[in-house]
Amino acid sequence: xxTIIAGSRALSSKNKAHGFTLVEVLLTMAILSMLMLTATYxxxxxxxxWKRNQQLYExxxxxxxxxxxxxxxVADTQPKLVKGAAIESALGTASSNGFYFxxxxxxxxxxxxxxVQDPAYxxxxxxFREQSENGQFSLIYEEAMLNDVLLLRxxxxxxxxxxxxxxxxxxxxxxxxxxxxSATVRMDAKSEAGMQLFTPEWFKQYDGMERAQHxxxxxxxxxxxxxxxxxxxxxxxxxNRRLVGDE
Amino acid sequence: MxxxxxxxxxxxxxxxxxxxxxxxxxxxxxxxxxxxQQKQVIALQAQLDQHFRLYSTGNDMLYSLLTHSxxxxxxxxxxxxxxxxxxxxxxxxxxxxxxxxxxxxxxFSLNDYSARITNLNSLVSIQSPGRPMVLLLKHLGYAExxxxxxxxxxxxxxxxxxxFGPMQxxxxxxxxxxxxxxxxxxxxxxxxxxxxxxMQRVAPYVTTYSSGFVNxxxxxxxxxxxxxxxxxxxxxxxxxxEGTFNSIQFEAVTEMxxxxxxxxxxxxxxxxxxxxxSSPYFVRVLEVRLLPYQPTAVEFRYQGWGY
Numbered sequence: 432x433x434t435i436i437a438g439s440r441a442l443s444s445k446n447k448a449h450g451f452t453l454v455e456v457l458l459t460m461a462i463l464s465m466l467m468l469t470a471t472y473x474x475x476x477x478x479x480x481w482k483r484n485q486q487l488y489e490x491x492x493x494x495x496x497x498x499x500x501x502x503x504x505v506a507d508t509q510p511k512l513v514k515g516a517a518i519e520s521a522l523g524t525a526s527s528n529g530f531y532f533x534x535x536x537x538x539x540x541x542x543x544x545x546x547v548q549d550p551a552y553x554x555x556x557x558x559f560r561e562q563s564e565n566g567q568f569s570l571i572y573e574e575a576m577l578n579d580v581l582l583l584r585x586x587x588x589x590x591x592x593x594x595x596x597x598x599x600x601x602x603x604x605x606x607x608x609x610x611x612x613s614a615t616v617r618m619d620a621k622s623e624a625g626m627q628l629f630t631p632e633w634f635k636q637y638d639g640m641e642r643a644q645h646x647x648x649x650x651x652x653x654x655x656x657x658x659x660x661x662x663x664x665x666x667x668x669x670x671n672r673r674l675v676g677d678e
Numbered sequence: 679m680x681x682x683x684x685x686x687x688x689x690x691x692x693x694x695x696x697x698x699x700x701x702x703x704x705x706x707x708x709x710x711x712x713x714x715q716q717k718q719v720i721a722l723q724a725q726l727d728q729h730f731r732l733y734s735t736g737n738d739m740l741y742s743l744l745t746h747s748x749x750x751x752x753x754x755x756x757x758x759x760x761x762x763x764x765x766x767x768x769x770x771x772x773x774x775x776x777x778x779x780x781x782x783x784x785x786f787s788l789n790d791y792s793a794r795i796t797n798l799n800s801l802v803s804i805q806s807p808g809r810p811m812v813l814l815l816k817h818l819g820y821a822e823x824x825x826x827x828x829x830x831x832x833x834x835x836x837x838x839x840x841x842f843g844p845m846q847x848x849x850x851x852x853x854x855x856x857x858x859x860x861x862x863x864x865x866x867x868x869x870x871x872x873x874x875x876x877m878q879r880v881a882p883y884v885t886t887y888s889s890g891f892v893n894x895x896x897x898x899x900x901x902x903x904x905x906x907x908x909x910x911x912x913x914x915x916x917x918x919x920e921g922t923f924n925s926i927q928f929e930a931v932t933e934m935x936x937x938x939x940x941x942x943x944x945x946x947x948x949x950x951x952x953x954x955x956s957s958p959y960f961v962r963v964l965e966v967r968l969l970p971y972q973p974t975a976v977e978f979r980y981q982g983w984g985y
Contacts, residue, residue: 544862
């Protein structure tokens, strides 16, 4: 009997030394599962957070990209010589030439050498403010790319099929134009004695066809921020070739 | 009892191995994800760095052009002044200013970068094309009649003749009332008879500038035969390759002299292209008018990437 008990004890101690009990395995599994669950939850949280941040970053990047593209297109604004409406006179039908630019206090239309959609093409664009229901303004860019049409006339119908919102929720947004009052004023700016009689001025409205000049600077006032857009002064180069008529 | 122990052992080992495998896979996935994001950031950083370096190299070139007498030998040639000529000789002319720099659209090395400077007044202006446009089209392989027909489609301030005879002075030409100049190279492709393919072939040789004179002395190497004979073009190319070329040499070789419509001054309008030697298709392009010592020393006409 004693021998049997001794043998049983020996077996029991041997079991304890070499194997896991079901409870031990279950406990280990439970602990490891909890650990894994926690790790997975943490990993999911980090991944989702990363993705959320990435989405925000991509959104910011997209906005920055559109703003940069618009900035580039606008910075490449140039005076574009076009024909005005045909005028009938005793001598026949004639049309005056001028520059493709129309500026109002709520926005302007101009010509750029680099379209936002494809910088290899020129385009006509409109940069203007749009008021929302809550009274705030958005700065909108609309573009008609000149990839398959020559811009010849001021009244030409162009498809403004591209639109970007550059900025939103603005309390104030205004536009001003700095340039010569007209081609005549510019030509007479200096007296024969060399006295400066006229200088460029700031205008709330500027019509490139009426004035036969293009603004030298377009200023966008976005709340307290001033965004001046200098324009290459090519008007005189074109004027020198007697291209602007009927002044 | 012994059998149950063995079973327990096996079960535990499998479970531990399974858990370790799952944890390893999870860790591997996390590492791969992190590495991918890291690679994206590094690539973006490298691209930005390249942008900045190209931007700086372009600006360095502008600074050099503004602070060196790049038109000294051209002035000597134009005025015939002994002082200026000797100054040009001492400095070795335009080409010796920077050993490898040139102004005739051949690329040169700037450490890890390459650059190309084109003298815009040597290109054909699409605002007053005339005879040079016919010569360019002929140079590109068009027959005389076809070249004249295509060139006739480009608006010009002066009435053109069907033969496009020797270049006339503006005073001898009648001004066209209806003239509207082309203001973008792309507009060429919209003219009757022209297409995008032809516009792209012509684009490297034309400009929207219209200075009113021609400067054959700084024509790009590939355009030389357009204006001078093949033997003269070969001599000019050889001199350019040796770095001995300047406007005085050009006058001697071609016997062309400056007049109202022809000037051999370098500049002031340049197209500057810069790229890193490892990525030749990523090019920074600047079109500028440089007027040193003037209130506006640099007038940017075009700034962009590629062309």
